[in-house]
Amino acid sequence: MATDSATAAPQAPRPPPWHDARIRSIAYQVLFVAVVAAFVAFLVHNTLVNLHRQNIASGFGFLDREAAFGIGESLIAYSPADTYARAFLVGLLNTLYVSALGIALTTVLGTVMGIARLSSNWLIRKLAQVYVETFRNIPLLLQLFFWWAMFRVSAPAPRQAWELLPGVLVSNRGFVYPVPIADPVHHWMLLAFALGIIGAIGVSRWSKRRQALTGAQFPTGWVGAALILGLPLLVFLAAGMPLELDWPELKGFNFGGGGAVSPEFAALLIGLTVYTGSFVAEIVRAGILAVSWGQSEAASALGLKPGQRMRLIVLPQALRVIVPPMTSEYLNLTKNSSLAVAIGYPDLVSIAGTTINQTGQAVEGIAMIMAVYLTISLLISLFMNLYNRAVALVER
Amino acid sequence: MMIRRVWVQLLAVATATALGGAAQAGSTLDKVKQAGQISCGVPTGIAGFAAPDSQGHWAGFDVDVCRALSAAIFGAADKVKYVPLTAQQRFTALQSGEVDVLSNNTTDTLQRDTELGLNFAPVVFYDGQGFMVAKKLGIKTAKELNGATICVAPGTTTELNLADYFRANKMDFKPVVIEKVDELYAAFFSGRCDVITGDASGLAAQRLGRASNPDDYIVLSERISKEPLAPVVRHGDDQWDDIVRWVVYALIEAEEKGITTKNVDEKLKSDDPGIKRMLGVTPGMGKALGLDEKWAYNEIKLVGNYGEIFDRTLGKETELKFERGLNDLWTHGGLMYAMPIR
16 A cells, blocks of 8 residues: 555646646537537428428428439339339439449549650650640530530431441440340350459469569469450350340331440540549659659669559559549549539439429438438548558558 | 539528528518519520510510519519529529519429429410421321430429320330520430420420521420419418419400500590409509509500510510410400409
């Protein structure tokens, strides 16, 4: 006991709670949260009262009712007899579809253009610069109208469609192309494709380990590609090449059969990709420039070829600078896809807008739109942060 | 930027419903009188119904309904602020109090009357939905439209009737849905759609107003729906509802009684007790509505009776040359029938 009291530091007398910095800061925070909560409660209450006063029904019950309006393009089966909830889902999927494709294409285009801006070839460098400076300085909406009008005005009517390749036609109704008719062999090809990917990953791991142990290199890229593409091809050949195409053909007003891409979707995808790609190009360029020149020189001194230098030394280091701003561009692209409303692509905002108008449920509709975009954005952000952690510099 | 406008509109409604206090508790008439003008929601541009003329003044059938209201309330026809609204924006604009009345080619339906919290004034134009196609397609009836790509404006009864019609006839169609009237018709006239659908009167007006060669297009004769177009007010302000209602009736009643802009001053001396009541020579009607006793007199003097408005904006004096048809007086075989002003 005696030792205890001897080792205990002499305690300063506790100040009264209202002078205690820690307690005070907690109190302020509690107060702040309470004020925010009260404000939100006021808003919700007031909204309900006002809606009631204006005799507008509220609640999400309308989602179960029949939508009764048509939607031009949909990834899932939809007819006007379906519910508002399903129409909403159609819009959501359309938004996700164009965003996902846009993000993939933007990444490719932006990376190529970003590297091209640093090319030692004058023409390539200048062309990339013109691309970036043109497209990032024109408002996206104008670009969308431009691409859309290109289709509408320049392309011919379906009956005079341009045939780019046999079966691939362009008209003012968009692209149409032949698609293979489903065959059981195709499932086996898909399986072979999956096996090819697994095999390629295995080869890559094995070759890395071998190189670390012996220094001997192995053409991983070629072998991997051969596995991924070759296996399905082999299955295809072995099964006697069962390929029947569903050709598009003129039926009444328009093309029937085959696959089709509408002008609205094409204009939106091109517009989003080209616009966002110009920003991504600058991010990639900045990322590459952020890697000190000494790294490249050292790589050259070790005897790496320019391609290897970029792939093995510069890009991995550039990625940690590139990824965070890239996340913002992905988010921008996804949110900008709501401009689809202007050119008639049935995205989430377009369909929710129609729903709001037909049902009068503005507050619920907007809440749903906001919740969806927030969720999509947070998910993209989450995945990009995970990826960022993976490529971040590991400090030893 | 359009999308920005859509968002601003939608958010405005959300915030207005969230934050708007009891400010609207006062009557719309008081608000209008205080502001010195009526805020009137009109279409964004349909020749004959509402479009700015060469001097930038709004003119047309819908506009004249707003002017008649202004004349009845203020004794002057120009105390109107015109707010052009797309089909998608109009109800939220009315609900949130941005406009006092819609004169926007709006179809009267049960759902709008109830769930949207609106009230419809008497019908001012009986219309029906039709289809317009390029003549070179050689289409004679709407039954041949299976598989067509169809341009349509969102948030309208048109959009719903279209889907209903194709379902009922077991046909398929591909909608191209565009909100802005300009973009919608540009898409149709450039061949993006085979067909455009809308109120037949609107189609005829746009054909004259926008097609490079109107004769290349025809409006098919079928009418697939009833489209009774009426002015709209918010539910819950009965006095304002009454005013809009009787302002419309007075226009029709004036035509029936043969009162026109030209002869309304002479009619003040008329012995007909009905005319005396209506024009305020015998007082009482104006007071009942909360307006000046000269309300109907001003309407007719400054704007004209229903027939005059129709002829001037849509009928025989215009390029549109619409027949009166259903929109003629009941005494001439039409549906225009005013309730007694007494």
